[in-house]
Amino acid sequence: MNLSKSKRMIVLLLLSLIAGLVYLTPFLRFSFYDQMKTALGLTDVQMGVIGGTYGALNVLSYIPSGFLTERFNTKRLLLISMLGMLACTLWYATYPPFAALVVIHALYGVFSVGTFWCPYLKAIRNLASEESQGTIFGLSEGLRGVGQTAVAFLCLTSLQFFVQVAAEDLPRETLLAMIAKPELTLFQILEMYPLGHLLCLIAMGLLVTFFVTSANSATFVLAMLTSGGKLDPPVSKKVFWGLLIAVLALALIFSGGISMIQTISIVIAFPYLLFLILICISLVLAFRRDSSA
Numbered sequence: 165m166n167l168s169k170s171k172r173m174i175v176l177l178l179l180s181l182i183a184g185l186v187y188l189t190p191f192l193r194f195s196f197y198d199q200m201k202t203a204l205g206l207t208d209v210q211m212g213v214i215g216g217t218y219g220a221l222n223v224l225s226y227i228p229s230g231f232l233t234e235r236f237n238t239k240r241l242l243l244i245s246m247l248g249m250l251a252c253t254l255w256y257a258t259y260p261p262f263a264a265l266v267v268i269h270a271l272y273g274v275f276s277v278g279t280f281w282c283p284y285l286k287a288i289r290n291l292a293s294e295e296s297q298g299t300i301f302g303l304s305e306g307l308r309g310v311g312q313t314a315v316a317f318l319c320l321t322s323l324q325f326f327v328q329v330a331a332e333d334l335p336r337e338t339l340l341a342m343i344a345k346p347e348l349t350l351f352q353i354l355e356m357y358p359l360g361h362l363l364c365l366i367a368m369g370l371l372v373t374f375f376v377t378s379a380n381s382a383t384f385v386l387a388m389l390t391s392g393g394k395l396d397p398p399v400s401k402k403v404f405w406g407l408l409i410a411v412l413a414l415a416l417i418f419s420g421g422i423s424m425i426q427t428i429s430i431v432i433a434f435p436y437l438l439f440l441i442l443i444c445i446s447l448v449l450a451f452r453r454d455s456s457a
Contacts, residue, residue, distance in 0.1 A: 172291050176300065180307035182246065183284055188312055189253050190218050190272045195316065203259065210262050214269045221273025226281070233282040236451045241283040244447075248275035264430070379409055 193200050193211060201211055232241060252271045260268065292300035354363040386405040387397035416428060 176288070176291055176304060177307055179242075179284060179287055180304045181311040182242075183280075183304070184308040184311035185315065186245065186249055186276050186280055188315055189249070189256070190269060190276065192319075195319075204262075204265065206262060206265075210265075214262075214265050217266050218269040218273045221270045222277045225274050225276075225278030229278050229280075229282040232279060233286050238283045238287050240451065241279050242287065245275045245280035245283070248279070260430075379406065382409060 193215065197211070200206075201208070206214075248271065252268050252275065255264070256268050288300060288304050289297065350367060351364045354360050354367060357363055383402050383406040384397070387401040388394060390401055390405075391397040
């Protein structure tokens with residue numbers, strides 16, 4: 165790898181931190197077992213099942229990992245791994261049911277080993293000469309440990325803050341209200357800080373920005389798809405799809421709140437999973453064609 169020493173160190177730092185974070189989320193249960201079991205509503209047996217699923221997929225993914233590393237571009241495999249872990253972690257953050265958690269940990273096993281581990285080792289190896297392999301891998305392992313420790317410290321600090329707030333400052337009635345209406349919890353927590361009302365306004369602005377940009381992207385893509393793939397679809401179609409999305413969102417909110425939206429999202433996402441599998445197959449075929457060319 166023709167990089168200067170400073171650039172090699174930057175690449176080493178990034179790869180090591182990514183490697184530490186990739187394996188942090190699947191093993192959070194080791195540090196927050198009781199909290200996760202309570203939050204996700206799982207039994208000890210179910211916690212063991214998701215851990216066993218992750219371990220089994222780890223073992224099975226080692227078999228094709230080396231083949232994929234030699235067959236496909238290392239950067240692409242690392243990018244696929246990071247995007248896959250990101251998508252699974254975002255799904256994890258929605259408090260999914262047990263069956264979905266099994267699927268998430270199975271995907272964790274694939275993305276953290278099958279498409280990541282061997283490409284990561286190859287990328288680290290290419291950063292140094294044969295005489296410096298021990299040094300480069302030692303530095304990588306050390307940086308991995310530092311990154312994991314820093315993130316774990318932040319998680320523990322956040323958990324300690326919320327526990328202290330819940331135990332000392334929040335009356336029982338407020339805690340019950342947060343549980344009954346979790347969508348208001350963020351604003352109730354922010355109001356405890358100095359300038360709490362201003363923080364709530366900022367948070368509301370950020371939420372509006374997020375949803376508006378997401379809805380705008382969805383509207384544009386739907387209008388483009390229904391216009392034969394035009395890059396500049398007609399305004400009438402963008403208005404139609406925008407109004408339709410807004411009406412559907414309002415209907416879901418007033419019919420059942422967050423639980424209804426979560427249910428509909430899972431139901432709609434299931435058939436989309438089949439398309440994602442086909443997309444992955446197409447991506448593999450495209451990589452093979454690219455490597456053979």
